[in-house]
Amino acid sequence: MPDGGVNLTVDKIREAARLLDLDEVPPENRxxxxxxxQKDTLLSQTETTSADYNTVRTLVNGQIDTFYGFKFLWFGNRQEGGIxxxxxxxxxxxxxxxxxxxxYGDIMNFSNPDIEVVWDHRSQSHLVIPKLRMGAKVVLGEGIVKVDCNEA
Structure with a gap:
């Protein structure tokens, strides 16, 4: 969905839900x-904070947890890239x-294992820390909508 020169709006959320509905994606677990x-911009809109539009009291905690059938997950700036x-x-x-x-990436690459052994003075023992590379994989492309938001 193109940005249209604006940040995240209720209209963009509504359009994302409509696109998922068109592909007959179930309404639960979205x-x-x-x-x-984007959360900051969304909280500045009347439709998300007013009891006239939204039964969830958003401003009590300053959070948008669920709205328009979606469970919202908010991320800040992350070292690995984030959003x-x-x-x-x-x-x-x-x-x-x-x-x-x-x-999952290589759980055990025996030629170059990514395992760390550290002495923990509090428990007086060695900690063995295997490291795992993980990500996400698209299974059903019609169950995903990209929403571009202009932060300018």
Whole structure:
């Protein structure tokens, strides 16, 4: 969904839900992933904070947990990249739980294992820490909607 020169709005959330509905994606277990900059913009809109539009009292905790059938997950700036940002355009995602799955990297690469052994003085023992690379994999493309938001 193109950014249209604006940040995250109720209209963009409504359109993301409509696109998922068109593909007959079940209405339960929908998630919306966005940056905290989008949360700030969304909280400034009357439709998300007014009891006339929304039965969930958003301003009590300053959070938007669920709205328009989506469970919202908010991410800040992350060292590994976080929510994609290209120029002023941040790409957020609306998706159904069944459209994604966990993706694992090499759990044990025996030629170059990524295992750390550390002495823990509190427990007086060695801690063995195997490291695992993980990500996400798209299973059903029609269960995912990209929502571009202009942060300018």
């Amino acid at each position: 998630t919306f992933i966005a940056h905290v900059n 994609p940002l290209a120029g002023d355009i941040r790409t957020c995602f609306a998706y159904h739980y069944d459209a994604m799955m966990a993706s």
